[in-house]
Structure formats: C-alpha cells, structure tokens
Amino acid sequence: MTGRYCSLAQQSAPAFTPGLTAERLGALIAGRAMWVNGTVLHYYFFDGAEDGSVIPVPGTGQSRRVSWVGAEEQRDVVRACFREWQDLGTGISFVEVGDRSEAELRIGFQVGDGSWSAVGKDCLQAGQQERTMNFGWDLTAPGERGTALHEIGHALGMLHEHQSPYAGIHWDDEAVYADLAGPPNFWSRETTFFNILRKLDPAEVNGSVWDPQSIMEYPFSGGLILEPEQFRAGLNPPGTLSPADKEFALRWYPPADLPRLPALEPFRSVPLRLAPGEQADFVIDPPETREYTVGTFGANDCVLVLFEERDDEPRYVAGRDDGGQPHNATMKARLVKGRRYYVRVRLYSAWGPGETAVMCW
Incomplete structure (x- = not known):
C-alpha cells in the first residue's frame, strides 16, 4: 500500500497565442x-x-x-x-x-x-x-x-x-x-x-x-x-x-541586493540585456507625487511588477504579464514623493531584432 500523496488541482492548460515559435x-x-x-x-x-x-451530510439533506x-x-x-x-x-x-x-x-x-x-x-x-x-x-x-x-x-x-x-x-x-x-x-x-x-x-x-x-x-x-x-x-x-x-x-530566486539597485528615472529608458529567465531590478524615488506609467519596449515576453517599500518590506502594487502577446507590458500607478518603489522585470524571452528596454514616465 502506498502513502498519502499531495493532490494538485487539475487546471486547464494555459492558452497562448497561436503561431509562437x-x-x-x-x-x-x-x-x-x-x-x-x-x-x-x-x-x-x-x-x-x-x-x-x-x-453535505449523507442521507439527511443537510450540510455541516x-x-x-x-x-x-x-x-x-x-x-x-x-x-x-x-x-x-x-x-x-x-x-x-x-x-x-x-x-x-x-x-x-x-x-x-x-x-x-x-x-x-x-x-x-x-x-x-x-x-x-x-x-x-x-x-x-x-x-x-x-x-x-x-x-x-x-x-x-x-x-x-x-x-x-x-x-x-x-x-x-x-x-x-x-x-x-x-x-x-x-x-x-x-x-x-x-x-x-x-x-x-x-x-x-x-x-x-x-x-x-x-x-x-x-x-x-x-x-x-x-x-x-x-x-x-x-x-x-x-x-x-x-x-x-x-x-x-x-x-x-538568487539572493537579492536591494541597496545597490540602479535607479529608474522618469523619461530615461534603460536597456534590458537579459537571458531567458533572468531578471532586472530597479528602484524608483519619485521626484513628485502623480500618476506614472511603467512599461517595457521591444520584442520581448516578460513579467513586470511594481512594489512599494513599506516597513522595510516590498509590498505588491501592480503587475503585468505580456507573455506570448504582440504588445508590451505597461501599467499605471500613483507614486508618492518621499516613498520608495521597486520595479522588477523577469524575461521569458526576447524574440526579435532590436533592443529591449524599460522606462517610467
């Protein structure tokens, strides 16, 4: 007799855009x-x-x-x-x-x-x-x-x-x-x-x-x-x-080094020189309080996530996944001057000629 086993829930296979390499x-x-x-x-x-x-409780018509x-x-x-x-x-x-x-x-x-x-x-x-x-x-x-x-x-x-x-x-x-x-x-x-x-x-x-x-x-x-x-x-x-x-x-999930992250400054594009599965991390210190857009550019599939630092801990704000799509990941969020934010970009793949990049504006 076998032991007790973990049983994963069955889910539909993820749907990807037809024609992907x-x-x-x-x-x-x-x-x-x-x-x-x-x-x-x-x-x-x-x-x-x-x-x-x-x-349901069998035979009673009731539940517990x-x-x-x-x-x-x-x-x-x-x-x-x-x-x-x-x-x-x-x-x-x-x-x-x-x-x-x-x-x-x-x-x-x-x-x-x-x-x-x-x-x-x-x-x-x-x-x-x-x-x-x-x-x-x-x-x-x-x-x-x-x-x-x-x-x-x-x-x-x-x-x-x-x-x-x-x-x-x-x-x-x-x-x-x-x-x-x-x-x-x-x-x-x-x-x-x-x-x-x-x-x-x-x-x-x-x-x-x-x-x-x-x-x-x-x-x-x-x-x-x-x-x-x-x-x-x-x-x-x-x-x-x-x-x-x-x-x-x-x-x-290699060890993270938050104090040395490069800055992502408004309207300055930063190249993404990543291999599949690799990640780039940036810090945003907003110069003013307003709504910002953060996005990637180029022929790439990636996950883009924004965190806000609260009590010395990055807390999730927003995320986008453009994997397999013909468009790039972009998201809008209100960033407050005096608070610190982190942008993380994990690459699935870069599939076309030209440079890929990330920018906030």
Missing part, C-alpha cells in the same frame, strides 16, 4: 508560474469558526462545516518549513500575517481533504476566502514534515519530480490506478493520471535530469515501477530538500 513557447511554459525574484510571500493560517468547507483551523503544533511545523526554505538564502522571503487580505498564501488544515497547494502564481487566482494550500493529515507524525516542505515547493513553482519526462519511469499503469484507488488516497483514475502518470512538458520540470531524492518526489511501494529496475521494489526519497532542490530555488 518553439523557443518562445518553451520559455513561457517554464516561467509562467514563477514569482519575480525579490517577492515577499505572506502566509496566513485560517483561524476563525467561520473558516471551513460546507459539505468542516474546519480549516489547525492546531498550533501543526502551524509550527509549517512555520519551520517556511524558515528552512528561506534559510537557503534565496531572493524570496516568507512573512506570516494575521490578515488574510494581505496574504498570497492562505493555509488550511481540513482533515480528509488531502494535502495540496496552488503552484506558484496560480494562487493569485483564488479569492481571499479560499485556501491556496491545505494539509489533510497530522504533520507532527513521524516522516510527515516533508509534506509541508513539499507543498511550499509547489508554492514556489515546483512540480512533481516523478512526472519529469527525464525520469524514464515505466509504470505498471493498472497497478498504480488500483493502488491509488484504495486507502488512504481514494483517488479517481483521472486524479491518478494527472498527479502520477501524466508526463510534464520538458519546459515545466525542475531540472534537466530526474532527481529521485527531491522533496517533490513521491515515495512509491514495490510493484508500481517497472523501470528503472532499481526501483521495482519501491522508491523512498528521504523527505528532505535535496541538493538539486536547493539549486533550483537559488537559480530561479
């Missing part, structure tokens, strides 16, 4: 869920009596509320796992908040609903009353701390390692379907296919080789994997961050 399409797939580096992700634990799912509130010892495990990811020294940081309206990550502990998380920026599509992450079993039980590390990996944009096309796994499909249909998961064939058997696009995966030690790898009991031969008796990752996990996080 393979290079542009691959870059968009690889980076669509990733945050711009330097983002502070705020997390919130549901804690009210009204927080929960309303589910199932709580999303977790015990303090459960929250402490999740807090410790956020610290472990942050202690890698990435440019992403995590801050707990007591107001759900300030949180990008909203965490519940509904028992029986499985453990799962939105992947990267997908959490921004959820309403403020909705969870973006859930833990469906006791995280303090032996061996279960890895569940929290795993779900935070999803929140950073990582996907399941066993679904990598580089894994070379040959499954006994019917054995997998039968195993996941039983306890403790009780998955449908559709859920099992989406989370186990489906192969990811090469551009989506965490690296160019399979890492069976990854925190994003499931354990599997014997008889489910036919090849590679050494895993026929089972696959048992340690449930900790592997060297490749750490390398992935630091590659996408």
